[in-house]
Amino acid sequence: MEADLQIRSPTVEGTLTRAIDRYSKFIKLFKFYPGTMINARTDPAWTSVWIRFAQDYQVCNCWDCEAVLSVVTASLGSDTPIDTIQMAHSIQEEVAYYRAVEIARRKNRSRLPVRVEVA
Numbered sequence: 001m002e003a004d005l006q007i008r009s010p011t012v013e014g015t016l017t018r019a020i021d022r023y024s025k026f027i028k029l030f031k032f033y034p035g036t037m038i039n040a041r042t043d044p045a046w047t048s049v050w051i052r053f054a055q056d057y058q059v060c061n062c063w064d065c066e067a068v069l070s071v072v073t074a075s076l077g078s079d080t081p082i083d084t085i086q087m088a089h090s091i092q093e094e095v096a097y098y099r100a101v102e103i104a105r106r107k108n109r110s111r112l113p114v115r116v117e118v119a
């Protein structure tokens with residue numbers, strides 16, 4: 001997560017929530033397989049998580065994928081279908097802004113980019 005700079009991502013809350021969920025499921029594996037040494041970085045662990053929880057343990061974690069997951073997760077249970085074109089544009093704009101801010105930070109710019117509402 002640190003390499004992906006998740007702490008500054010536009011979807012840090014959703015990313016952390018999903019990470020906690022994956023970790024909780026990983027911990028539950030010890031209960032399902034007592035006495036077995038499970039390493040999060042080995043294929044059997046990911047396979048076990050996938051089989052037990054119908055979920056992949058290994059995820060991309062890039063800002064774009066996390067933003068898509070956050071939007072899709074937020075829409076679960078809603079009767080309104082996701083407008084995928086609108087979602088893609090919105091995510092692209094959001095992530096681009098956060099990247100611009102990060103680039104400015106790394107260049108030690110005294111002024112960070114500011115969002116401007118377009119009427």
Ligand SMILES: [Zn+2]
Pocket residue numbers: 060061062063064065066
């Ligand atoms: Zn990704």
